[in-house]
Amino acid sequence: MDLKINREMIPVTETILDDMQEQSVELDYVLPDYDPDIFRIIGCEIQPTIINYTTGTDRITYELRADIRVLYCGSGSTLLQCVSQQMTFSRSIELPRPTDSPTVHLRPKTTYANCRAVSPRRLEVRGAVSVQIRVTGDRKQEIIRDVFGMHVQLRKTPVEYAAQKRCAMKNMILNEDVELGTSKPPIRNIVRSEVRLDHQEQSILAGKLIVKGEAEVHFLYTWQQEDGSNGLEQMQFTIPYSQIVDMEQIDDSYRGNADVQVIRCDLKPTAGKNGAMDLVQCEIELRMRCTAVKTAAVQLVTDAFSTLYPCEQSTVSLQIDMAPEPVHANLMCSATLHPGDTIPECIYDLHCQVRNINMQLLSDTNRIRISGMLCCSLLARDTEGMPMLLEKEEAFEVYTDSDTPVDNATLQAQVEPTDCTYHLASDGTISIKANLLLHGSLCPSARHTCLSDLTVDGENKLVRDGDYALKLYYGVEHENVWDIAKRCHTSVGAIMEENDLTDEQLTTPGMLFIPIVH
Structure with missing residues (x-):
């Protein structure tokens, strides 16, 4: 019988790039006429955000925004002043090798931020931010799924892997007008704001991924009364969101996930019904990176031999991803x-x-x-x-x-x-x-060494050390039956049946009967 090999192509994920880029942030700022002179700097912070990125076959280009905020007090006043500025940088990085449809993860963080007053009207900010860049790509790898003929025995390992992947990106805008309420003083200036995204829910329905969650907005603002008294006040509110993201061909057999990030949060104090600044117009931009994965199972051939003929095999080491x-x-x-x-x-x-x-x-x-x-x-x-x-x-x-x-x-x-x-x-x-x-x-992923090719020399039979149908073998504890069968040129099934074994690994040492099969 001729040797027949069945092959299959499976997707394999590879890390294309895992690197860090630094970006210096330098700002020389002159106060406008309506702001008081600088007497004492209270604090400074830089908040980085990736506002956009594009991917090519050999390059990643992204836009980095640095939100700079400086707090200070003027001479003879306890009222906190806030200077807010934004700086935008365009950066790119080359990929070590071209790849189709790369998956990109960009994580910015502040390295340091310093501020000093050069003069009563001029600020100097020096800092740096870094961006962690990780790029992965999929490629197809041919593996051996089954082998027939030439008395070949196979060792297989069942593997579940991510067979189909779907990705989509979508931005959404949330708008809300929020009243402070009678217990809160009117807003003079917003000092700090942040958005926390509550745990999202995802569901799949007829080619669409439905994402639900909440955006919790927290902000701190200054107030000042007519008598000159002033202070700081906190405010928070929640905006729910629900978004439908089109993802072709996905159904209940897929597992969906959404990574939601805040791109910006614009808070604008406005006058309410009574003319006081007790109304906040909020606009939030979110970016949703959605993925859907469908898994499949395959039996990887990890080893092979023939009970009758000499064999030569080639192997390949694969990192196989499963569903996240x-x-x-x-x-x-x-x-x-x-x-x-x-x-x-x-x-x-x-x-x-x-x-x-x-x-x-x-x-x-x-x-x-x-x-x-x-x-x-x-x-x-x-x-x-x-x-x-x-x-x-x-x-x-x-x-x-x-x-x-x-x-x-x-x-x-x-x-x-x-x-x-x-x-x-x-x-x-x-x-x-x-x-x-x-x-x-x-x-989850697992590294497997599996067969990529197998050659059987059908012209020359294996030379045995004698003409017998049964031999004795002393097995040691934890020895694998496959290794015994390969060494003796017989089958795993024949050894287990002859010795009434239920496990392919020996639990106790002892003598085994090894039947010789052809």
Whole structure:
């Protein structure tokens, strides 16, 4: 009988690029005439955002926006002033090799931000941001699925893999007019704002991915009464969203996921019905990166031999991706701040960020280890009524269990502080607790060495050490029956049947009867 080999093409994901780009941020700013002179700088921050990107076969081009915010006080005043500026940069990076339909992940973060007053009317900001760039691409790999004839025995491993992938990108705009209410003073100036996206829900319906969630808007603003008294006030509100994303050919057999990111949040104070600035016009732009994956199963041929003829085989090592699993966990960490000589009289606002995040998959315990720095900024007021910014960075290390095996998996996730609380003790010590939200996807994969080619020499038979139909073999504990069968040029099934074995790995040492098959 001639040798017949059945082959199949399966998709294999490869990492094309995993790199970091740095971008310096430099701003020389002259205050407009209506702003007071700079007396004391309270704080400075730079918030980076990827607002757009395009992909080609050999290059990734993206637009990076840096939102710069400087807080200061004028001479003889306790009213907090805010300078807000935006800078946009266009960057590109070449891919090591061309690829069709690459998957791109861009994660920006602030490296550092410094500010100084060159003169009472001029600010100088110096900082840097970095962008983590990860690009993957799919290619087709031919594998051997089955072999018939020439007395060939096969060793197979069942594998589930991502057979079909669909991707779509869509931006959406949320608009909402929010009234402050009678308990809140009118807005003079918005000092800081942020948007937190609540956990989304996804469902698939007839070629469409339905994404639902909520955008929680938090902002801090200054107020000033006619008598000259002033202060800071917080405000928050929630905007629900629901979006339908067209994704051709997907159905219930696919598993959908949406990565939603905030592109911008524009807050504009406006006059309400009574003429006071007690109305906020909010416009939020979100970018949804949607994926849908359909899995399939295949039997990979990992080894082969003939019971009658010599064989030669070629192998290939493949990293095969399975369907991504959503990751969602709430983790707690804390920090302690000692103000020193200047004890705050009250705290207006607590803002937490995380930096230098390192996420490690622990296969021995099937857990995820997250470490980094918790960066806390407290905007407070001293006993003289002057605004002050208290900052503290504290290392943290937290763990969470994974419902999916993390061995050989890739974690594509973000860590963001959500609920942050503080306690101000009588001695001025401030205890901070932060809830960290881990959200993203765990992409399981496995590396398999499988056959890419097999050649059987049908002209020459194997030479045995004797003419017999049965031989004795002493097996050791944990020895694999396949290895015994290959060494003795017989079949796994014949050994297991002759010795009444139920497991392909020996549980105890002992003598085995090895039937010789042809």
